[in-house]
Amino acid sequence: MSTHPVAVQRRRGRRRNAAIITSSLVLLLALLFWGAVGTLKGPPTHMPDTVAADTTRNLTFQSPTKSVTCQINDEGARCVPANPKYAPPVPNCPNNAVQIRVDAQATVKECAATFDKPAGPLAYGDDITRGDYTCQSRPAAIRCLNTETQHGFSVSPNNYIDY
DSSP states (O other), rough: OOOHHHHHHHHHHHHHHHHHHHHHHHHHHHHHHHHHHHHHHOOOSSSSSSSSSOSSSSSSEEESSEEEEEETTTEEEEEESOOOOOOSHHHHHEGGEEEEEEOOOOOOEEEOOOOOOOOOOOTOOEEEEEEEEEEEEESSSSOOOOOOOEEEEEEEEEEEEEO
16 A cells, blocks of 8 residues: 555545445435335224325225225215216216215215315225214225214115115
């Protein structure tokens, strides 16, 4: 090794640069790791595994086949079937977009309003509850019910039933 002062200074500079680059990479990897760990935590334990928590008080989800989109909150539940195979229960709705809704009063059929982007599918057999309202995903239909009044509905692209 050379003991020339310029050569010694260059080696020290390269070592310092290498140390700075190494510590920067370690820090970057640590930040990426902790960010990835945060995203791996998944949805809160009170939600079904297939549906992520919404940041608002509404939770929008779909049937596993994505043929029905629903939204539930502590004031009610509503669902819109995609391409229903039955005559629309409400005349003059654009594109036959009808939603079926249950609230504290009763079950209502009306022209569909817009939904938030769905958080994901609600797997068959899973239920979601917000306040007095529960929606259940079953192979035949999505069923939503006001647990206090027992008013509710079942809806699929093939059929709807209100009770």
